[in-house]
Amino acid sequence: MLKYLSTTVSFLFFIFTAMAQEKEVIENNPNYQFQSEKRQETQKTAPVKKVYTYKRSWSFGGNLGLSFWNGGTDILIAPKAYYNVSPKFLTGFGLTYIYSGYKDDFGKYNQNSFGPSIMGAFRPVPYLQLSAEYEGLQTNGNGTVYILGSNNIKNNYSYWNNAIYLGASFVSRNVSFGVRYDVLYDASRSVYSSAWSPVIGFYF
Template sequence: MRKNNYMTVSKQVLIVIIALISNVLSAQHQTITSKSSSDFWKNVQFGGGIGLGFGSGYTNISLAPSAIYNFNEYVALGLGAQYTYAKQQNYYASHLYGGSIIGLFNPLPQVQLSAELEELRVNINLDGSNSNSQDYWNTGLFLGAGYRSGNVTMGARYNVLNDNNNIYGSAFMPFVRVYF
């Protein structure tokens, strides 16, 4: 008899727990759906960068779209994608592609602090030699600060994971960030 009693009580407790959870989930669903879906898009900004560089046998083309979600006037979080083609005539051609996650903090309206984790796939083909081609992943963690005016922020960032095998010439680099 004891075992049956235990099973009955267990079933009743399980039913009560499921009922409570479904009630809470239903209330959350009603709260979420009562907000207009356009409220989400009011807090989203799109932007990114385009780069073109040409000179004596060198070509560099870069495209880096991104989007951020502003949680409030101080904090934003976003995602970005990047593609870069670089070629030095008679030396190499490279393709870099990947993505990033960026966090922005605005302690004052004119000051923007940032942290960005970037992961790029690097493909380098040396001219005249397929055996010297390289394919690898490059990770960067950039901490930055900038001056913000409207939708534009100008500043500098530093790659704290910089090493001798890094694809960038320096760990320190300037940036211009634009979001609409």
């Protein structure tokens, strides 16, 4: 009886050991489809990281200004087209038109300036823009000085002026505002009263 019981126990031990080994092989086999729920929880698929590519695009904007002062009027219209090369770099080109007129008891003048511009900008952080811009303007004007008891003095002029601006602007969504400096500034030829000038830009 004891020998029979011992044989039965040995046989059952062999069966359970074989089943345990088979179960372990199945759970660790990556090609086995019917894995246990315990193994399925530990064998989760690793998430695939999506790689987003920057889409180059065009945007449009520019500068617009209007001012009135003692008998004078200044108008600035400067549309621009920008090409976004990357999230940090953009380039662009545009046209600039400036009208300036003045009249009082001593004289008057009218001046028109028109020309192209090309620029490049770098944004080290989303809210800061560093830029370099070339602008060439053809300026045509005429003035008259009133002289009592004599003929008035008239003056007509026409010339081309080059400017290179280095600027820094704060960017907030579709608007930028800052300052720029003309490294080629010539007070006798520039249409601006100073080498420093404020700049406000719009992007759409």
